[in-house]
């Protein structure tokens with residue numbers, strides 16, 4: 185029996201436990217994690233960890249001793265397979281069951297897979313063990329094919345290029361970062377990668393990916409093919425919400441929670457990538473995949489459990505590192521109707537500022553920390569600022585290719 189039982193020992197799950205102890209919560213806490221490692225941060229796995237700049241020891245949020253000393257039981261290599269909300273119990277793969285008073289689901293996301301066979305030269309990047317394999321392939325290979333031009337694919341492309349590999353990115357959409365960044369930013373980042381020597385094949389689907397004796401064969405939708413030494417696939421994720429769904433919790437593109445991260449069961453909270461959260465700022469639900477989102481929602485859950493619910497009005501934000509580009513995004517740029525550019529793209533320090541009905545809704549900043557901080561604050565406080573005041577050059581969305 186656990187007073188607080190957490191399924192998933194990633195960013196959100198570990199932060200819930202750590203926060204609870206910081207708040208002097210004295211009940212028992214257990215984390216069920218299917219992974220072999222204590223909770224660690226994922227962002228460096230597609231960045232500094234690959235080049236060796238970030239050492240493995242610095243990935244972990246806390247040491248093993250911390251969890252022991254603070255009475256947080258971490259059940260490594262244990263997968264939760266079933267939830268019985270009436271009995272308030274979670275069943276593990278080995279047949280054991282654990283009762284809870286409060287349950288927190290932080291199961292993150294599941295990779296979209298486009299291949300059926302596992303192979304060391306076909307890599308999906310979501311865990312430390314995948315990243316270790318990728319690190320090895322990067323060191324030993326001369327060429328890489330990257331399927332998917334989202335953040336993970338592009339960060340790996342930047343690293344591969346820096347390490348001297350011939351790098352080709354295959355993307356099904358017409359532009360890179362279609363889902364996550366504006367056209368302005370996506371066009372800039374693409375041309376930056378091209379300058380560095382990365383080749384892009386847009387509008388191109390990788391239809392078949394098979395290991396060969398020496399590398400990997402990729403058959404493409406344009407009838408052509410490619411034979412890199414290895415391939416990295418980053419074609420998105422989905423909410424890992426099946427355990428909640430099977431137990432009858434309300435789910436739709438993630439576990440549906442209210443502003444306190446509470447599900448439709450009063451004893452069950454959920455946080456992080458697996459959650460579809462109601463943002464009163466936007467009046468809509470969003471499922472976000474970011475560290476900030478996981479940290480913020482973990483804080484909401486732990487505060488709520490100790491009976492000190494917090495009012496949440498934070499602006500979603502995200503970052504990505506590619507070469508010497510530090511991209512930081514605050515707010516949600518979808519559905520904007522006007523974009524102004526602040527700063528100069530030639531100086532590789534600028535921001536795309538997005539407005540909807542004359543209200544600033546998002547800023548996407550390249551090496552421009554000042555505008556990021558300013559924009560985030562303006563969005564948070566819902567201050568009125570005109571596009572003219574944000575810009576250097578006023579550019580209507582229609583003018584961008």
Ligand SMILES: Cc1cc2nc3c(=O)[nH]c(=O)nc-3n(C[C@H](O)[C@H](O)[C@H](O)COP(=O)(O)OP(=O)(O)OC[C@H]3O[C@@H](n4cnc5c(N)ncnc54)[C@H](O)[C@@H]3O)c2cc1C
Nearest residue numbers: 192194195196218226227263264291292456457473474475
């Ligand atoms: C390579 C990479 C780079 C990234 N870079 C950035 C970045 O630059 N900036 C940024 O903001 N975000 C980045 N992200 C995203 C960010 O890491 C995630 O949004 C964040 O980790 C989400 O936290 P979470 O706790 O919801 O899920 P996770 O951290 O994914 O943790 C979920 C955990 O639950 C476990 N689990 C799932 N189901 C079960 C089960 N049934 N039983 C037991 N355990 C289970 C999983 O194995 C996993 O360990 C990156 C992600 C990856 C993979």
